[in-house]
Amino acid sequence: MIRTTSLLLALVASPLAAQDTDGIQGIIDQQMDAFIARDIPTAFGFASPGLQQMFQTPQNFGHMVEYGYETIWNNEDVRYLDLRQDAEHWVQRVMVSDGQGSVMVFDYFMVETDGVWRIDAVQPVIMPQGMA
Template sequence: MRRIILAVAFSAGLVTSGAAQDAEIEANIAAQIQAFKADDFVTAFTFASPNIQNIFRTPENFGAMVRNGYPMVWRPSEVRFLELREVAGALWQKVMIVDGDGRAHILDYQMIQLESGWKINGVQLLGNSDPSA
């Protein structure tokens, strides 16, 4: 009986830990999107991994890339978090973003965990789709 209780307690801890991880990742992405909506590229840049920061060097360069390459992220009308999954050892958070024209875009955010918390290590645009289809 004791083993069953320990097993249940241990698995409950894993579920809680996983839910906390999911919430932290979603909060990180949501906070970056909020910073973009406020044109606060300095804050948005802090959610990017060191690798991404090294590529773009400045918040201004990063902001220009987002405005030009990911306008749906810069000015979304709706953000919905889909599944978080592991692919080849990396965590990927799928996000549906609806732009100002009502078009749905599915993006995949690669996340890495550093001592300072979760950071966005890249974003892939998977394409436009109707998630209800």
């Protein structure tokens, strides 16, 4: 699996330390690897407490990703784009390819919980034709 980092930091508020940037990308990488291994309990463990509460079980979470985020479920190439801060989250933009010709861009909304980065939400980004 290919992992490419091309960070364009667009930091609006306080700068994020390099280890935090690495931590955010590391959590996303680990979850992507868990999806490829179909290790859903591990993938579920990278979700924020709020997301875990929403889905309640790893099986519910895995079902949602498998049928709602097929490119992530079958990820083969992950490229990190810009990182920015909104009112409540750091948002890491990620381009994901599934190796079957599908390429999508997602915003990963990250929260720090007890000193550990967790994925709080993932939202597809609608890109202009030919941009992804």
